[in-house]
Amino acid sequence: xxxxxxxxVITDNFTxxxxxxxxxxxxxxxxxxxxxxxxxxxxxxxGGMILGLFSISRFALVRYPxxxxxxxxxxxxxLMVIFWMxxxxxxxxxxxxxxxTVIMALTLFTSxxxxxxxxxxxxxxxxGQTEAAISTGLxxxxxMLYIVLPQGLRNMIPSFVNQFxxxxxxxxxxxxxxxxxxxxVATQINNRTMAFPTEIFIFIALIYFILCYAFTSLSRWLEGxxxxxxxx
Amino acid sequence: xxxxxxxxTPPKKAFRVLNYTFDWSIIISGKYFDWLxxxxxxxxxxxxxxxxxxxxxxLIIAVMRMAHSRPVRWFAHAYLEFFRNTPLLVxxxxxxFGSYKILPTAVNDWLVSTNFEFAAAAIALTIYTxxxxxxxxxxxxxxxxxxxxxxxxxxxxxxxxSMQYIILPQAVRITIPPLVNQFLNLAKNSSLAxxxxxxxxxxxxxxxxxxxxxxxxxxxxxxxxxxxLSIAITALVNVYNEKVLxxxxxx
Numbered sequence: 001x002x003x004x005x006x007x008x009v010i011t012d013n014f015t016x017x018x019x020x021x022x023x024x025x026x027x028x029x030x031x032x033x034x035x036x037x038x039x040x041x042x043x044x045x046x047g048g049m050i051l052g053l054f055s056i057s058r059f060a061l062v063r064y065p066x067x068x069x070x071x072x073x074x075x076x077x078x079l080m081v082i083f084w085m086x087x088x089x090x091x092x093x094x095x096x097x098x099x100x101t102v103i104m105a106l107t108l109f110t111s112x113x114x115x116x117x118x119x120x121x122x123x124x125x126x127x128g129q130t131e132a133a134i135s136t137g138l139x140x141x142x143x144m145l146y147i148v149l150p151q152g153l154r155n156m157i158p159s160f161v162n163q164f165x166x167x168x169x170x171x172x173x174x175x176x177x178x179x180x181x182x183x184x185v186a187t188q189i190n191n192r193t194m195a196f197p198t199e200i201f202i203f204i205a206l207i208y209f210i211l212c213y214a215f216t217s218l219s220r221w222l223e224g225x226x227x228x229x230x231x232x
Numbered sequence: 233x234x235x236x237x238x239x240x241t242p243p244k245k246a247f248r249v250l251n252y253t254f255d256w257s258i259i260i261s262g263k264y265f266d267w268l269x270x271x272x273x274x275x276x277x278x279x280x281x282x283x284x285x286x287x288x289x290x291l292i293i294a295v296m297r298m299a300h301s302r303p304v305r306w307f308a309h310a311y312l313e314f315f316r317n318t319p320l321l322v323x324x325x326x327x328x329f330g331s332y333k334i335l336p337t338a339v340n341d342w343l344v345s346t347n348f349e350f351a352a353a354a355i356a357l358t359i360y361t362x363x364x365x366x367x368x369x370x371x372x373x374x375x376x377x378x379x380x381x382x383x384x385x386x387x388x389x390x391x392x393x394s395m396q397y398i399i400l401p402q403a404v405r406i407t408i409p410p411l412v413n414q415f416l417n418l419a420k421n422s423s424l425a426x427x428x429x430x431x432x433x434x435x436x437x438x439x440x441x442x443x444x445x446x447x448x449x450x451x452x453x454x455x456x457x458x459x460x461l462s463i464a465i466t467a468l469v470n471v472y473n474e475k476v477l478x479x480x481x482x483x
Contacts, residue, residue: 004333075462076455077420079434084455087447091252165317172319176427183321190329198330205318205326212317 009196010203013189028180036171040106041164048114073112081105086177102174121156161219165212259453264440271436279419282357290365315363321424328352328428353425361418372407412469
């Protein structure tokens with residue numbers, strides 16, 4: 001078995017898998033994967049919030065464009081969104097770093113999915129809350145900001161964590177535009193060494209699994225932890 | 233603050249889009265149109281084969297997940313967690329580049345004799361999707377009252393037979409809308425097969441782009457096709473839901 005599988009390719013390149021050429025060059029590997037996932041998660045939190053609120057707005061002029069955008073993105077494969085960004089961003093903004101192209105694509109894509117979570121979270125708050133708030137004289141945006149969202153957000157947290165797990169998995173697609181995250185690093189090492197594809201891909205699958213499983217477990221734990229809020 | 237001697241501002245970059253000359257004719261007919269159509273056919277073929285296999289595999293895993301034997305249950309649980317928490321792209325690469333070491337020689341020979349890219353993509357998509365389908369089926373089964381199982385068992389059916397004849401036929405009917413959504417996801421996920429050279433929709437769009445430099449037209453065509461696919465399938469699910477709802481109302 002030792003002859004058959006040779007995991008020395010992993011130990012030899014371990015730092016490269018983890019952080020790329022970081023201290024002396026650009027960040028790569030697991031470090032870049034996490035950076036892309038965290039950056040697009042934070043951006044798409046706000047994107048999803050805006051899209052979600054727009055898509056349940058009373059004004060048709062705001063609602064329909066938001067709904068159209070959400071359905072457009074949800075009907076497209078992520079790969080397509082990445083290609084669109086890859087061609088559109090330079091045309092619109094001149095030279096854009098690949099990292100930012102990918103963050104932009106992931107943000108647009110995930111925002112559309114997050115907006116559904118936001119809408120579900122808002123709809124989960126009993127109507128009586130809104131009515132009570134309006135009858136105390138709050139304006140509708142104040143009702144949303146001070147009454148509904150603070151409660152709704154707590155219910156959304158587990159779903160947000162799940163979305164973050166999807167994001168970690170989706171960052172692997174950055175490979176296609178040459179961003180040196182974990183999958184790209186793996187294919188690089190595979191192309192260089194030639195003889196150990198099985199070991200390399202099992203290893204990075206395990207890394208992704210550990211990352212994602214940690215957050216999946218976190219979201220399950222949070223779901224149990226936050227369920228008291230249903231008592232409202 | 234700009235100084236008095238600052239250079240003239242260059243024209244805004246955004247206007248570069250307007251310099252692009254659109255030429256839709258290349259997409260609508262001719263060689264490139266044929267490429268895109270063949271890409272669509274490959275996408276549909278890949279999705280159809282994978283969804284059928286994934287359904288069968290998902291059904292097996294779902295039944296194993298609810299089995300009485302603890303090792304069987306744990307195996308199914310590990311399978312689900314592992315394949316759901318690993319990127320599809322990595323799985324595709326694993327089956328394409330790395331599977332030859334773990335598969336028997338006969339299987340390898342057979343795979344290489346067929347269209348290997350297609351086979352690797354189909355295997356990866358099948359396994360990835362089966363993990364999601366198994367969860368859908370499981371939640372469908374859990375929604376069937378427990379008494380059904382108890383009644384079946386006391387009528388003398390074995391566990392597997394009561395699953396086969398009593399529980400699953402009911403559960404699968406409830407599971408059809410999420411299953412169709414999984415098919416939609418699968419069709420979208422099949423775009424990743426382009427990374428190992430399967431000539432499906434996205435691959436062909438990319439190909440048209442690199443032959444003609446008409447990226448916007450090519451990607452618009454592919455996007456529209458994906459959108460039409462998802463609109464059509466979503467409409468089908470809605471019709472099914474309404475029908476099921478009507479059936480429930482009638483009874």
